Amino acid sequence: MLIQIDFSSEEAIYQQLCNQIILGIATSQFTEGQALPSVRQLADDIGINMHTVNKAYTVLKQEGFVKVDRRRGAVISVDVDRIRAQKSIDKELRILLAEAICRNLTRQDIHAMVDRIYDDYGEVNER
Amino acid sequence: MLIQIDFSSEEAIYQQLCNQIILGIATSQFTEGQALPSVRQLADDIGINMHTVNKAYTVLKQEGFVKVDRRRGAVISVDVDRIRAQKSIDKELRILLAEAICRNLTRQDIHAMVDRIYDDYGEVNER
């Protein structure tokens, strides 16, 4: 899977890495059990420091997206705790929807956006 | 409107301020034309530095939630640019929904959460 970093973004590099890998899992470009590139390998490919990749992997591990195997490195292993996930997503969604309401976006608008995104992500599967 | 700051949060204080005020606008606890507390007043109330509040107001101004009147201070004035808002929200939603999919939350789950939040925000209006 291609990983793209926007160096002019305000978003931290390690955070962009986390997001892209989560996106990759959601679109099945990374699958359960698959090994991620090694910290040194990925750092080299992107042209960043090893520790930046290591931080991303560490965060992904703590958030339950990968497990680390001494032999194979970081391996995709999604911890599915729906209750906990729902809480975390609800919290972020509340902030996002507050802004949406201020901008006069209706709940129908949001439903449409959600459907569109789910469709987009689903389509990546069928190639 | 009561403004609560979590000092143990990793989220910056000025960012929490922005979010709470946007939340206040979404729930009509702040209404168009209403003046926010002065930077010094609010800083005193919360027990933080004036410049932290000033930064929050500056960000809210740049994002089109308030305008500043020399006489009255920061006044709620929401700039409704639906196209721009849609883009910004879509981007954040894509990251959020990627995580949701990883955790096995269906689009129906998300629709339910969205409806719940819209209902919650709407109810504040009817008091």
Place this chain on the structure above:
DNA sequence: CATCTGTTATATTATCGATATAACAGATGG
């Protein structure tokens, strides 16, 4: 004219993101 508004300038402290160099422990394959 005292008092309120936001705004600006400067300085300091602490934290964080990213980089760099280096080393360690465990596993692998020739």
Place this chain on the structure above:
DNA sequence: CCATCTGTTATATCGATAATATAACAGATG
């Protein structure tokens, strides 16, 4: 057995950011 790969840890440095503090300025109010 040893070179090589894995993540991990330990320091150190540099720059940017968050928050604080003190101070001053310009415009409006009563």
